[in-house]
Amino acid sequence: MIRVRFAPSPTGYLHIGNARTAILNWLCARHYNGRFILRIEDTDVKRSSRESELSIISDLKWLGLNWDEGPDIGGKFGPYRQSERTEIYQKVAGKLKQMGRAYDCYCTDEELKRDREEDLKNKRPPKYRRRCLNLTEEEKKKKISEGRKPSVRFFVEPGLISFKDLVAGEVEFDTVNIGDFVILKSDGKPTYNFAVVVDDALMEISIVIRGNDHLSNTPKQIMLYNVLGYKLPEFAHIPMITGKDGARLSKRHGATSVMEYRKKGYLPEAMINYLSLLSWSSTSGEEILSIERLIEEFSFERISRSQATFDIKKFNWLNGYYIRNSSIERITELCKPYLTEKGFEVKDDDILEKMVNSVKDNLDYLSQISERIEVFFFDRAKTIGEMELSFLRESNSRMVLSEFCKKVANIKEFSTEEFGRVMKEIQNETGIKGKSLWMPVRLALTGRFEGPELVKILEIFGPNKTRDIIIDTYNKYLKN
RNA sequence: GUCCCCUUCGUCUAGUGGUUAGGACCCAGGAUUUUCGAUCCUGCAACAGGGGUUCGACUCCCCUAGGGGACGCCA
Numbered sequence: 399m400i401r402v403r404f405a406p407s408p409t410g411y412l413h414i415g416n417a418r419t420a421i422l423n424w425l426c427a428r429h430y431n432g433r434f435i436l437r438i439e440d441t442d443v444k445r446s447s448r449e450s451e452l453s454i455i456s457d458l459k460w461l462g463l464n465w466d467e468g469p470d471i472g473g474k475f476g477p478y479r480q481s482e483r484t485e486i487y488q489k490v491a492g493k494l495k496q497m498g499r500a501y502d503c504y505c506t507d508e509e510l511k512r513d514r515e516e517d518l519k520n521k522r523p524p525k526y527r528r529r530c531l532n533l534t535e536e537e538k539k540k541k542i543s544e545g546r547k548p549s550v551r552f553f554v555e556p557g558l559i560s561f562k563d564l565v566a567g568e569v570e571f572d573t574v575n576i577g578d579f580v581i582l583k584s585d586g587k588p589t590y591n592f593a594v595v596v597d598d599a600l601m602e603i604s605i606v607i608r609g610n611d612h613l614s615n616t617p618k619q620i621m622l623y624n625v626l627g628y629k630l631p632e633f634a635h636i637p638m639i640t641g642k643d644g645a646r647l648s649k650r651h652g653a654t655s656v657m658e659y660r661k662k663g664y665l666p667e668a669m670i671n672y673l674s675l676l677s678w679s680s681t682s683g684e685e686i687l688s689i690e691r692l693i694e695e696f697s698f699e700r701i702s703r704s705q706a707t708f709d710i711k712k713f714n715w716l717n718g719y720y721i722r723n724s725s726i727e728r729i730t731e732l733c734k735p736y737l738t739e740k741g742f743e744v745k746d747d748d749i750l751e752k753m754v755n756s757v758k759d760n761l762d763y764l765s766q767i768s769e770r771i772e773v774f775f776f777d778r779a780k781t782i783g784e785m786e787l788s789f790l791r792e793s794n795s796r797m798v799l800s801e802f803c804k805k806v807a808n809i810k811e812f813s814t815e816e817f818g819r820v821m822k823e824i825q826n827e828t829g830i831k832g833k834s835l836w837m838p839v840r841l842a843l844t845g846r847f848e849g850p851e852l853v854k855i856l857e858i859f860g861p862n863k864t865r866d867i868i869i870d871t872y873n874k875y876l877k878n
Numbered sequence: 879g880u881c882c883c884c885u886u887c888g889u890c891u892a893g894u895g896g897u898u899a900g901g902a903c904c905c906a907g908g909a910u911u912u913u914c915g916a917u918c919c920u921g922c923a924a925c926a927g928g929g930g931u932u933c934g935a936c937u938c939c940c941c942u943a944g945g946g947g948a949c950g951c952c953a
Contacts, residue, residue, distance in 0.1 A: 407953045442952060507951075514950085523880035524949060549951050566883065575881050575949075583951040590953045614882055614948035637884080637946095644945055672890095675902090679891055685902055702884095702891080705946065709889050712903040722916075759916045821912085836912040848914035 400432030401604045404458075404465075405594070407439045408450035411655035412457040414708065415609060415639045415647055418673040422636055422701075423607045424463045425674070429696035432604075436468030437597060438479045441587045446481070457656040461666050462689070467601075475601040480593050487588035490596050490626065491550050491581055499625050500581060502548035503530040504541040526551070526577035550582035552592075552622065559617040564605070564634035564698040571617040579618055595619045599628035607634040610705070611646070634698055637677040637705040647708055663736065663764025665724070668717040676706040686719060714762040721761050730754045733767045740768040742775050752858055756850035773844050774858060777867065782845040782875075789847075790875060794830055795838035799872045801828065802839065806869070812861040842871040 404420040406412065412420075427434035436458070440446035455470060467473025477483055494500035509529070517524040531553070533541075541548075554577065560570035581592035588596070598606060613635045623630050641651030653659060659669060667689060674692050675685060678701050687695070721729060730751045737743070737750075744750040757770040782790070789795060801824045809816060821839070825831050840852055843864060849855070856864050 405953090409953080439953065445952075503951090505951095510950085518879070521879040525880090551951095569882070571882070577949080579949095580951050585951075587951085589951065594953085609947095610883065611947055612953090615953095617882095635883085640946075642889085646946075675890065677890090679901095681892095683892065683901055685890085704884050706891090707889060709903070712890065715903055718916090757915085760914075832911095833913070840913055844913095846913090850914095852912050 400427065400430040401602055402427050402432060402607055403435035403437050403603050405437040405439050406454050408447060408454060409445040410450055411657045412454045414654050417656050418639060418676060419609055420458060420463055421670055421673055425693055425696040426607060428693045433466045435601060436465040438469050440479060440481045441593055460660060461670060484587060487593055487596055488586060499553050500550050501531060501553060503551045504546045504548050505529055523575060528578060547584040549580045549584045551578040552581050554578050559620050561620060561633060564632055565701050566613060566635050566703060573617060576618060591615055591618050595622040598631055603631050605632045605634055607636060610635045610638050636701060637703060639676055639708050640705050642707060664717050665720045668720040672713045672716050677702045718762050722759050726751050726755050729758055733764055736765050736767050742768060756854035773849050786841050786845060786847060790838060790841050794834045796876055797828055798824055798830055798835055798838045799842055799876060803869050803872050806865050812865050814856055814861050817856060817861055842868045
């Protein structure tokens with residue numbers, strides 16, 4: 399049974415990079431019919447919060463990633479929150495101390511920092527100097543009486559650690575480059591490198607899929623596995639997602655949280671599809687892939703080793719594709735909150751659907767809806783711009799519109815068919831056609847060069863209102 | 879500074895010794911269109927550099943350069 403896990407730290411919103419890690423874990427679990435476990439790594443008391451945990455869970459659910467065991471639903475390997483497993487870590491750390499593979503360290507942050515800076519200044523790799531390795535009982539007592547609380551460090555033995563990563567391939571590390579690292583902080587909480595090993599082992603995680611930034615942590619963890627006699631899992635370090643400058647995705651690259659994209663109106667299936675395309679490709683070469691296809695095609699072999707740049711343009715394209723191919727009912731429903739926010743209320747759902755449908759094919763993301771269908775709520779001919787106005791004042795435009803007004807003024811029951819017939823007449827009589835013929839009408843009606851198709855506006859406004867607006871605009875700007 | 883990873887069009891990628899180096903996004907042009915867009919078609923554009931190995935290297939090896947990551951009582 400394949401068991402994989404996603405283990406976020408609840409210190410903020412779900413990050414795009416973490417979301418991708420979650421997706422890959424989930425795809426792997428579903429592909430192999432294994433179990434997907436959610437574990438909360440909240441050992442940093444200061445930075446972790448329940449709000450973050452809740453928002454991460456909410457985003458994961460929105461993406462459609464369901465887990466088989468987790469803090470909210472339990473499971474037989476629980477608890478699934480590290481803050482609730484403190485005694486476990488302390489017991490294991492105690493065992494390590496008994497084995498002589500861990501020891502108390504009384505160094506203060508300041509002392510450690512000073513050593514570090516000195517190493518860096520002398521261009522030496524910063525490494526713990528084992529100041530507390532051979533402390534006598536006297537010295538320990540003295541430190542304690544000074545009010546120092548010890549942390550616990552793992553004793554690193556020299557040697558070569560190598561393993562075969564499912565993505566990175568064969569990797570080897572020399573432990574001389576690794577200092578004795580802290581496994582238990584002075585507040586009694588475990589550090590990441592310690593907790594992750596204990597939990598992954600106890601929760602019987604069989605494949606550890608995580609970001610490539612953890613690759614150099616792996617030898618530390620393998621030492622722990624070995625000393626503790628735990629069964630080693632397989633490792634799969636997936637390439638990181640970067641911004642345009644090649645550095646890991648961060649705030650300065652723009653939106654980095656799933657929440658932000660969610661709010662902007664990106665579709666979850668588009669996000670999963672796009673993120674799965676980063677550092678991975680289908681054997682078929684296709685890029686539009688359903689969740690089912692992604693599960694079916696998941697394979698470590700097709701995950702590339704190089705980092706990928708997050709490209710918002712391609713994401714927009716893909717999201718637009720999904721919007722275009724979703725039902726008008728769904729899109730309309732999803733658009734409602736954005737319209738409400740702008741005060742665009744439409745009682746009749748049929749009309750609203752028509753409005754949304756008139757621009758549905760042009761959206762990158764849903765929140766664009768309000769500006770796109772603004773034309774139906776404002777008389778935009780009243781706020782016409784300079785460029786638009788000068789186009790309207792060209793002789794062709796004047797001719798088209800004056801003819802239009804003249805022909806239409808005496809028609810009692812104006813209809814859509816009538817509208818078409820009148821335009822045809824104008825075309826025949828003046829010889830003006832195409833853009834020159836229709837743009838004046840569009841401008842007079844909407845005040846803008848672009849917008850929904852004219853027929854669709856006509857359909858929503860109705861022939862009479864359409865006519866009235868055009869005549870008004872003509873009278874206002876072109877009468878003399 | 880030390881260690882680890884990476885390097886094909888601007889971006890995401892295909893490619894596992896012999897290909898006109900393919901696709902997608904972007905961009906440009908055309909078609910269509912009652913605007914923009916959407917759609918269809920066409921085009922632009924890449925093997926980081928240098929050594930090997932080989933009859934033959936994008937592909938295998940080494941070096942250099944560049945990028946990224948780790949070296950925290952953050953995860």
